[in-house]
Amino acid sequence: MPIHNADIAAIFEEIADLLEIQDANPFRVRAYRNAARTIGEYGREVAGLLANGEKLPKLPGIGADLAAKIEEIATTGRCRFLEQLRSQLPPTITQLLHIPGLGPKRVKMLYDSLQVQTLDQLARAAQAGRIRELPGFGEKTERAILEAIRAHASQERRYSIALATQYAEALIAHLRRAPGVKQAVVAGSYRRAKETVGDLDILVTARQGRPVMEHLMTYDEIADVLSHGDTRSSVVLRSGIQVDVRVLPPESYGAALHYFTGSKPHNIAIRKLGQERGLKINEYGVFRGDERIAGETEESVFAAVGLPWIPPELREDRGEIEAARAGRLPKLVELKDLRGDLHVHSKASDGRHGLRELAEEARRRGFQYLAITDHSPRLAVTHGLDAKRLSRQMDEIDRLNEELEDIRLLKGIEVDILEDGSLDLPDDVLGRLDLVVAAVHSHFNLPREQQTTRILRAMDHPHFTLLAHPSGREIGGRPPMDVDMERIIRHARERGCYLELNAQPERLDLTDLYCQMAKAEGVLVAIDSDAHTLLDFDHLRFGIGQARRGWLTAKDVLNTRTINTLLPLLKRTM
Known part of the structure; x- marks a missing residue:
């Protein structure tokens, strides 16, 4: 069976x-x-590379090791x-690390x-009151664990x-090689660019369904077949992801793509609009009586109810239908709109990677600028920069900028916000930077x-530019901090500073709703x-997806500005 980069990464984790x-x-x-992160993000499948x-x-x-x-x-x-x-410790013990605290x-x-x-044993120990007796735990911790x-x-x-x-694109490539296939696309929450997906809904167009389904069953990564028919099959991949394929x-x-993209509230609203016009809308088409009047394209489905096409990321029944009816749908930001990246290590x-490598990769991707924002010293595990090392880096960036063409490195830092809201480096050093993240x-x-006061106090610092990953969450890991994000956003407006949408897939922070706010x-x-790493620039696509879910246009995004427009905006916050 093929081994994906994600499988190798999971073993290293x-x-x-x-x-x-x-x-x-x-x-x-x-x-x-x-190593898990590097191999998980590597653009080519290692197993295929070695097999060739x-x-x-x-x-x-x-x-080498x-x-x-x-x-x-x-x-x-x-x-x-x-x-x-695993022979020294039971493999199930790693499940316990998924419990906060x-x-x-x-x-x-x-x-x-x-x-x-195991988690079951942990629950039983907590219910029996045995955990509180251990040093450093106590009754409160035991209750929180339960x-x-x-x-x-x-x-x-x-x-x-x-x-x-990673899994969707590999399976789509396999299905497109099936006889008679014209189109194959992933719908559902995946197409709506949600942060996480529960399963994959794949639509395939072909005149004959059976050859497609037979070809699907040759896919090496199928671990279990839940159902198998001529036009629909459900399988579970070795990764655990369930996939529903429809021909x-x-x-x-178009009708099926709209129907299976969702969301459910959006689809209900569209069907109600159709009912008002005497139409029936389902996954097979748009019908007036027994006559199909639309459905070959999504555009035809929306046009049948008097609307322009609505981008998938907006289909959550959060005002997109009203905006479409009024001609106020935004032109959402696209990856090509980004002129640079303001948070790079x-x-x-x-x-x-070194500064020159980062600059060359940024230029290759068409960027005009790249902000170098290494960690400050408080986060010891990251080998953060103290004032002396940061000063040396600033001098190095200045020298490199004299040599570089078509790309400019900006001098920055990702500085820790301390518990009292102060910043982890002195003002005289921060004042020399182009931006402070x-x-x-x-x-x-x-x-x-x-927590809210801590962040507001940091934002009031005269050299504060940008609040990185504002909620501090890690999806599936650490929950977001308990903060008043509305106050933080309003304070950013009053202070004239900016917020980050961190595109790392385990963060995607800001959320779509806070982007709208x-x-x-x-x-x-x-x-x-x-x-x-250089490969991490690929994650910007996921940040763009989140931004589109948050209704952001290019004008709403700081780093769509040219370098000449950006620099005054950065200076305004310093």
Whole structure:
């Protein structure tokens, strides 16, 4: 069976989890996490590359030992080192790390003291009052763990948009090779660019369904067949993602694409408009009585109810139909509109590339500028820059800018917002920068008023430019901070500073609703990659999807400006 880059990345993540529980050297743990990220984002499938007789290219942060493990996994599907670790600790123990408040040290204590190695065992130990007796836990922590387990159990399994993309694109490529296929597209929440997807809905147009379905069943990654017919099949991939594939005639393509893209509230609203006109709208077409009057294209479905085509990202029944009727649909931002990236890390802190490499990649992607924003010193694990090292980097950027053509590096920093709202570097250094990207990286659980006040105080700093990943969330991991985001957005408007939409798929922070709120308040949003490798620039596509869900146009986005327009906007905040 083929091994995807995501499969290799998952193995490295499990190795890192098990090493961390064993209290291994933190640099070794970090090496596996970075390798997982690098291989997971690599643009070519490693297994296919090796199968074609090519060598594994030199990838940042991956030395001979990790490269050998990658080749082992890609060719055999196994990793002997992971199997060795699993023999020392039960593999199920890594599930405990998904519970908020349980870090590696606590998980190890639970295992050593109570032999807890599964979520069920953890729940039973909490219900019996045994956890509170352990050092550093207590009754309050035990209660919080039990609540977190219940919340975790109630969550539907969902997959990040980036992971879903990897599997969706591979399957679409397979289906397009089936005999008679004219079109194959992923619909559902995936097409609406939601942050996570529960399953994949794939539509295929062909005159004959059976050859398509027979071809689907030859796909190596199918782990289970839930149903199999001539026009519809449901399968589960080895990754756990369920896929529903439907074959339909070309004349129904637009109607089916609209129907299966959703969302459900949007579709209901469209059907009501059709009913008012005496029409019936379903996945097969638009009908007046028995006569099909539209359905070959999505545009024809919308036109049948008197509307222009509505972008998929807006189809949530949040005012898009009223806007379409009134001719007020926005021209949503596109990836090609971005002129630069304002949040990027170099190897001076926790990035993987030097300044020149980053500049050349940015230029290759058509950018006019790139902000280098390494970490400040408070976040020790990232090897952050103190005042002296930052000053040296600024001098290096100045020298490099004299040599570079068609690209400009901006001098920045991702500075920590401390618990009291102060910034993690002195004013005289921050004042020399082109922009200051500020972020919360600690004390995520402060009370709502204290957390909000902390951020507002940081925004009032005279050198503050941009609030990075404003809620601090990690999708499927850390919940958002309890903050009054409305106050923060309004304060950004009053202060004249900006908010970031972090395009890392595990963040996608701001949310779509807060993007809408920022737009309404006239606060510009920067769509940034937060890149730590060259491949991370590819994540901007997911940031664009989130921005489109938030109704943002190019005018609403800070880094769609040319360099000459951008610089005065940055200076205005300093």
